[in-house]
Each structure stands twice: as C-alpha cells, then as structure tokens.
Amino acid sequence: MIVTREQTRLNPIRIGDIEIKTPLTLAPMDGMTNYAFRRLCREHSGDDCGLVCTELLSSNILTGSGARSRYKFDWQPDEFPFAVQIFGSEPAMMAESAQILEDAGAAMIDINMGCWVPKIARKGGGAGLLRDVCTAASVVEAVVNAVNVPVTVKVRAGLKRDHPTAVDFARLAEEAGAQMIAVHWRFAEQGFRDDPVDWSVIGEVKAAVKKIPVLGNGDVKTAEDAMRMMDETGCDGVMIGRAAAGHPWLFKHFAHKIRTGEELPSPSLAVRAQAALDHAHVMLETDDYPEPKVALHLRGRLHQYFDEYDVLAELRQSLVRVNSIAEIDALLEPLANGEMSLDE
Ligand SMILES: Cc1cc2nc3c(=O)[nH]c(=O)nc-3n(C[C@H](O)[C@H](O)[C@H](O)COP(=O)(O)O)c2cc1C
Incomplete structure (x- = not known):
C-alpha cells in the first residue's frame, strides 16, 4: 500500500502508556466540555476525536471543602481516553489534587497553564505560572511524582508578549516528566483576541522537546487549518476548541478530509x-x-x-x-x- 502524505499526517500518538488513535483532540473549555458534550464527541466522531478533556478544576477547592467542585467530577469510563484538567499554583496542593482525581478514575491529569482570567492568573494559577518557568516546572514535577497516570500540560506562548516562555518551559516540563504539551499560540495577555494568527511558537516548542508529543492549538476552524498547522509547525496533532462547539462530528469530518481529501456531507x-x-x-x-x-x-x-x-x-x-x-x-x-x- 502506498502511504500518502495525507495518511501520515494523522499518525497515532502515545501519551505515556495511552494510545491516542487520531491526533485531533477536544480542547478543555469551561462551561462547554462537560460530560454531555464530551460523550457526544465520542458518539459522533469515535476514535477520530483522539482525546477529550474536562473543564478546569481548582486544586484549591479539591483539597479544601471539596463539596463545590465534586459536581465537576463528571467523567465516565466510556469516554476514554480523557484527561482531567486542574489549575493551581502550589506544587503540594496540585499533587494532592491530582491524587484525588486519579483515585476518582482520571485517565490522565492535565495541568492548566493557559488560563488568563485575572482571578486565576493573578493568584499564580493558570497562565500565572508562566511568570516563573522554574515554579511552573516544579508544579509539573510534583504532580508527576504524585500519580501513576500520564501528566500533560496545556500552555500559552507566555504571559506577556515581551516575555515568551513556552520553549524554556517545555524543555523543563519534559525533564520533569510531562508526557505531552499542548501549546495555544497566544500570550495570556491576548486573551482570545482576534490578533493575526501566528503559530510559530508551536513549531519552536516541537523543536525544543526531545520525545514527547506536542499538540498545536488556536484558531483551527477547518480541516485545511489543521493540516496547515501540522505542516507549518511539525506538531504531532491538533487540539480544537471553539470550532467544535455544537459540532461534535467535527473530528470525524476533519479526519476524513485529511485522510481522503474528500468532504463528508454536512449533518442533516x-x-x-x-x-x-x-x-x-x-x-x-x-x-x-x-x-x-x-x-x-x-x-x-x-x-x-x-x-x-x-x-x-x-x-x-x-x-x-x-x-x-x-x-x-x-x-x-x-x-x-x-x-x-x-x-x-
Ligand atoms: C469558553 C472557553 C472556555 C475555556 N476554558 C478553558 C479551560 O477550562 N481550560 C483550558 O486550558 N483552556 C480553556 N479555554 C481555552 C481553549 O482550550 C483553547 O485553548 C482556546 O479556545 C483556543 O483554541 P480554539 O481557537 O480552537 O478555540 C477556554 C476557551 C473558551 C472559549
């Protein structure tokens, strides 16, 4: 069989011991990627949605009263492979939270280093961790040492445009045991602004890490965007957020287009x-x-x-x-x- 360039674009990836059959994944989105929506992605896209992720959970609430965040423990075995995302700034608290999540069945722990919302980032969580890549890496190390499941990180290019940190952080995170890094190309100070898209940081991170997979993220709206992101940056896969809202079949449609060059009919x-x-x-x-x-x-x-x-x-x-x-x-x-x- 002749392997076309298109077919090689969707090679499976490994995150620790977990195989991701198609490297098109659902980005975590607060208020959107609850179990109901994740299950729809599984039902309509099957393995072409290679990985889903929960909404972000606070490590503080997890180890504190617990009660308020338990309702977000919504994952089920039928959505495997899935990651549970946490944010926080204290390595010990993050480690303890990760253990609680692993005990509750989390198949992977994803650390949020992208959230720019002031109430999180100002307290040092989310993208706030990127102020100091050494602290950020110590959070990764603490979580990796606390659990047996794979640990991944979702990161932005940096906190502010005058201080890119993703590349330095990615190297440290890999050394600390992270098994995959997803890179959203914007800096935290850009929020979700419609600035001209620049995926170059994704390629820089891919070139900087030794062996773990890198997923590119940000502004992929079509199968052509996904192909272009992989071509331009060399990333191993693509994480898709907003374009998937209301379109749980999107991963199947993108995968089909990338593999065959043909469009599936739009759902009725x-x-x-x-x-x-x-x-x-x-x-x-x-x-x-x-x-x-x-x-x-x-x-x-x-x-x-x-x-x-x-x-x-x-x-x-x-x-x-x-x-x-x-x-x-x-x-x-x-x-x-x-x-x-x-x-x-
Ligand atoms: C409503 C909304 C909620 C989000 N919540 C999270 C979150 O909980 N954790 C996270 O890492 N990123 C979160 N993000 C960022 C997305 O995961 C993603 O990085 C961003 O939307 C860019 O990708 P896209 O252009 O494919 O949407 C959120 C984005 C949106 C629009």
Missing part, C-alpha cells in the same frame, strides 16, 4: 436536532444541577448546533430563552423526527 437538520436533544438529556441525567439550572446552561449551547442555517434564526432565538427541558423537547423533537425539514 434531524441529526443536529437529535444531537442537541442528546446534549440536553444526557446533561440532565448526569449533572448535579437542578433542571432550571441545566436549562439555563443549555441556553448558551444548543443554538450552536444550528449556526450554519441562516433560516433558523428564530429557532436559535427560542433556544437561548428556554427555561425547561420540556421546552427544548418541544422545539427540537419535530426536527429530530423529520416532521420539519428545510430544502437544502
């Missing part, structure tokens, strides 16, 4: 409606929130399943106002059952 309205319904019902079943709070959360999520359809503006507006699961069912079941369709 019925498939989208059923996915949105599944999102709502799985969240209701598996989340500790009471129904009104689940509905409130879903206001921000379900409209994303229909964002390609200009003619569905009214449906989207209704979805952002729902107060109950019954309202969601009433809006979406006729679409899911094919009782309503659009001429496409």
Whole structure:
C-alpha cells in the first residue's frame, strides 16, 4: 500500500502508556466540555476525536471543602481516553489534587497553564505560572511524582508578549516528566483576541522537546487549518476548541478530509436536532444541577448546533430563552423526527 502524505499526517500518538488513535483532540473549555458534550464527541466522531478533556478544576477547592467542585467530577469510563484538567499554583496542593482525581478514575491529569482570567492568573494559577518557568516546572514535577497516570500540560506562548516562555518551559516540563504539551499560540495577555494568527511558537516548542508529543492549538476552524498547522509547525496533532462547539462530528469530518481529501456531507437538520436533544438529556441525567439550572446552561449551547442555517434564526432565538427541558423537547423533537425539514 502506498502511504500518502495525507495518511501520515494523522499518525497515532502515545501519551505515556495511552494510545491516542487520531491526533485531533477536544480542547478543555469551561462551561462547554462537560460530560454531555464530551460523550457526544465520542458518539459522533469515535476514535477520530483522539482525546477529550474536562473543564478546569481548582486544586484549591479539591483539597479544601471539596463539596463545590465534586459536581465537576463528571467523567465516565466510556469516554476514554480523557484527561482531567486542574489549575493551581502550589506544587503540594496540585499533587494532592491530582491524587484525588486519579483515585476518582482520571485517565490522565492535565495541568492548566493557559488560563488568563485575572482571578486565576493573578493568584499564580493558570497562565500565572508562566511568570516563573522554574515554579511552573516544579508544579509539573510534583504532580508527576504524585500519580501513576500520564501528566500533560496545556500552555500559552507566555504571559506577556515581551516575555515568551513556552520553549524554556517545555524543555523543563519534559525533564520533569510531562508526557505531552499542548501549546495555544497566544500570550495570556491576548486573551482570545482576534490578533493575526501566528503559530510559530508551536513549531519552536516541537523543536525544543526531545520525545514527547506536542499538540498545536488556536484558531483551527477547518480541516485545511489543521493540516496547515501540522505542516507549518511539525506538531504531532491538533487540539480544537471553539470550532467544535455544537459540532461534535467535527473530528470525524476533519479526519476524513485529511485522510481522503474528500468532504463528508454536512449533518442533516434531524441529526443536529437529535444531537442537541442528546446534549440536553444526557446533561440532565448526569449533572448535579437542578433542571432550571441545566436549562439555563443549555441556553448558551444548543443554538450552536444550528449556526450554519441562516433560516433558523428564530429557532436559535427560542433556544437561548428556554427555561425547561420540556421546552427544548418541544422545539427540537419535530426536527429530530423529520416532521420539519428545510430544502437544502
Ligand atoms: C469558553 C472557553 C472556555 C475555556 N476554558 C478553558 C479551560 O477550562 N481550560 C483550558 O486550558 N483552556 C480553556 N479555554 C481555552 C481553549 O482550550 C483553547 O485553548 C482556546 O479556545 C483556543 O483554541 P480554539 O481557537 O480552537 O478555540 C477556554 C476557551 C473558551 C472559549
């Protein structure tokens, strides 16, 4: 068999002893990547979504009262391989938290070194750790020594543009035992600003580490973007965040395009409606929130399943106002059952 360049682009990677069959992975997103959405990614993309990750959890709450964060312990064996992400600044507290998560079944621990939100970064957690790469590496070392599961890190280019740290940190993190590094190309001070995309730091990190895989992250919206990121930076895989919201099939579609050069057909309205319904019902079943709070959360999520359809503006507006699961069912079941369709 002739191995085309396209096929070699999606080689499996190893994170410690865990095989990631397709190096297209779901980025952690607070308020978005809960179990319901991660499971949808598994169902619609299978192994083409190589790895999923929880929303970030605070190491402080974990070791403190515990109660407030337990509702975020939402992972299940059926979503393997998955990582559980924590943030914090104290090596000992991070290590203790990681142990608690491992005991609770975490298959991998991911350390957040990208969160720029002031209440986290100013206290030295998230991207705040990048002020001092030695402290950041000591957090990695403490967590690696505390658990048997693989430890990974998600990092930004640095805290401020005048002080890039990702490359120095990546070397230290690998020495400290990190098994994979995901690099979001922006500096923390850029937040999510639409500045001109510059993936060069991802290539610099890939060139700096000796053997662990590097995932590139930031502004990958199409399969072509993913290919270009891998080509330009040499990264081993791509982590995708915002583009996947409301599109759990995205990984399968990207993988197919990269492997064959061909597009899969866009999911039908019925498939989208059923996915949105599944999102709502799985969240209701598996989340500790009471129904009104689940509905409130879903206001921000379900409209994303229909964002390609200009003619569905009214449906989207209704979805952002729902107060109950019954309202969601009433809006979406006729679409899911094919009782309503659009001429496409
Ligand atoms: C709403 C939202 C929440 C996020 N929450 C997290 C988080 O909990 N942990 C983390 O490491 N990154 C978080 N991120 C950053 C994403 O993982 C990712 O790095 C960023 O969105 C860039 O990738 P993208 O362009 O593919 O979305 C978040 C991003 C968004 C938009």
